[in-house]
Amino acid sequence: MAETFRVGLTRDFLTAEGRIGWGEIGLEALTSARGLSWDFIDADEPEVPARVAAAYDALIVLAPTVSAATLQEADRLRLVARFGVGYDNVDVPSCTDAGVLLTITPDxxxxxxxxxxxxxxxxxxxxxxxxxxxxxxxxxxxxxxxxxxxxxxxxxxxxxxxxxxxxxxxxxxxxxxxxxxxxxxxxxxxxxxxxxxxxxxxxxxxxxxxxxxxxxxxxxxxxxxxxxxxxxxxxxxxxxxxxxxxxxxxxxxxxxxxxxxxxxxxxxxxxxxxxxxxxxxxxxxxxxxAPHAAAWTDELALGNGTSAIRAVLDVAAGRVPAHVVNPEALNHPKLSPLKSRSIDE
Known part of the structure; x- marks a missing residue:
């Protein structure tokens, strides 16, 4: 039996009361996907801990840093899906070296x-x-x-x-x-x-x-x-x-x-x-x-969530996702099973 593809969301998606502060971000697509499980990571820290990255196949990241230290034990991790287009909180060269794709959500x-x-x-x-x-x-x-x-x-x-x-x-x-x-x-x-x-x-x-x-x-x-x-x-x-x-x-x-x-x-x-x-x-x-939130609307929340989740589902299905920041990572042996999308997809 194939191993479950595990997805973690950083905890800053949640308010102090435990609800998703962004509202609807399209999580039903994760819930309904076969062979996949998801949860919010158990660390609410400025930097994603190495033990957390090691436990997941994909991370959907809001603000926490993904550093070289985060990735030092990430043999399983294949994707960091950034919720947004800025990625100054992600160490891109370290992701590439570790065979981890970084995607963003320009759409x-x-x-x-x-x-x-x-x-x-x-x-x-x-x-x-x-x-x-x-x-x-x-x-x-x-x-x-x-x-x-x-x-x-x-x-x-x-x-x-x-x-x-x-x-x-x-x-x-x-x-x-x-x-x-x-x-x-x-x-x-x-x-x-x-x-x-x-x-x-x-x-x-x-x-x-x-x-x-x-x-x-x-x-x-x-x-x-x-x-x-x-x-x-x-x-x-x-x-x-x-x-x-x-x-x-x-x-x-x-x-x-x-x-x-x-x-x-x-x-x-x-x-x-x-x-x-x-x-x-x-x-x-x-x-x-404005507090770096002028564009924060229901449209942006759902659009970013849908785009990030689409990247997760692509990688889980063995496809190269869209909006990859570091395509060089595809040369890593860990990502060799990924296939490019067909023209019809």
Whole structure:
């Protein structure tokens, strides 16, 4: 009889009361799968312990770290399915060396994150936070001093034109904005077809009325948005970051906002999360803040869960899953039984 394929979910999916904080994430597909069992791992720690990794064939991971130490005894483990697209909490080279595939869920986050970016952009341009405070503080008749900015005819700048950037372009098209994108890996033909002009980063910062950061955090993009680039922005321009905090030099951004050198910013991510209680950003009235959760909706929860679980079911069935971060791991003897998907699958 074949051994049961064991799947573990990190315990940070659960609230203190023991329910799944994300709501519906598609777990019925695991429950109904033959030859497979699943549970929440018995460790609620910042790093997945080695003894836990050794007990499972696949892990679905939210925030805990998967390190080299995690994988030192993981002879059985074949998959780490990250619930989301960021994987800075996973040691990718160690996964590859251990014969463990890492997958992410770009299909789950694409639309929710793009909608969150659009929501934050429009909230800034329409000064929603300011107008809410006018009502709450009895300043109703000051509303003429808080005129918003229409997106029509303005320039939307996308720093990164990958999975999320392309979706933002698509859902923003009816707003009548001219679109620019800075991304050395973007397909010029696809950009032209979408009505997006490709340019370098400096031109993007000089011309855009709203800049949305969507690129991945890498060694090359760390502090890509620095004091020099912020100085290129129009004083009427806005910055939205829904990617990763360290892409923006937060100290430089705080100074630019405090000195009113740009009109405002909306941040779902920070250099340090959560920010310190005395962080200068928290006292500014021209910044809109969210706790790395602007895109957290029922759509994102189910989309991420379905995508991660699909990867688990593929590996359990002997198939190579989609959205593999480290395809080099397929050369490991442990993964040799996996077969590529057929064209019809």
């Amino acid at each position: 789950g986050v694409r639309r929710p994150v793009a909608v969150a970016a659009l929501t934050m952009m429009l909230a800034l341009m329409h000064r929603v936070r300011d107008k809410d405070l006018l009502v709450r503080t009895g300043r109703w008749h000051d509303k003429l001093d808080y005129q918003g900015t229409s997106p029509r005819g303005r320039v939307l700048g996308l720093l990164g034109w990958g999975n999320i950037g392309r979706e933002i372009s698509s859902i923003s098209a009816p707003l009548g904005m001219r679109q620019l994108a800075a991304d050395p890996y973007a397909d010029p033909a696809a950009a032209a077809a979408a009505g997006v002009g490709l340019c370098d980063v400096d031109r993007l910062f000089s011309e855009a009325d709203v800049i949305v950061v969507t690129c991945a955090l890498t060694a090359e993009t760390h502090h890509l948005v620095d004091a020099e680039r912020l100085a290129r922005m129009k004083p009427t321009a806005y910055l939205v970051n829904i990617a990763r905090g360290p892409i923006v030099d937060q100290k430089a951004l705080t100074a630019a906002l405090a000195e009113r050198r740009i009109a405002g910013a909306a941040l779902d991510v920070f250099e340090s999360e959560p920010p310190a209680e005395d962080d200068g950003l928290l006292g500014l009235d021209n910044v809109l803040l």
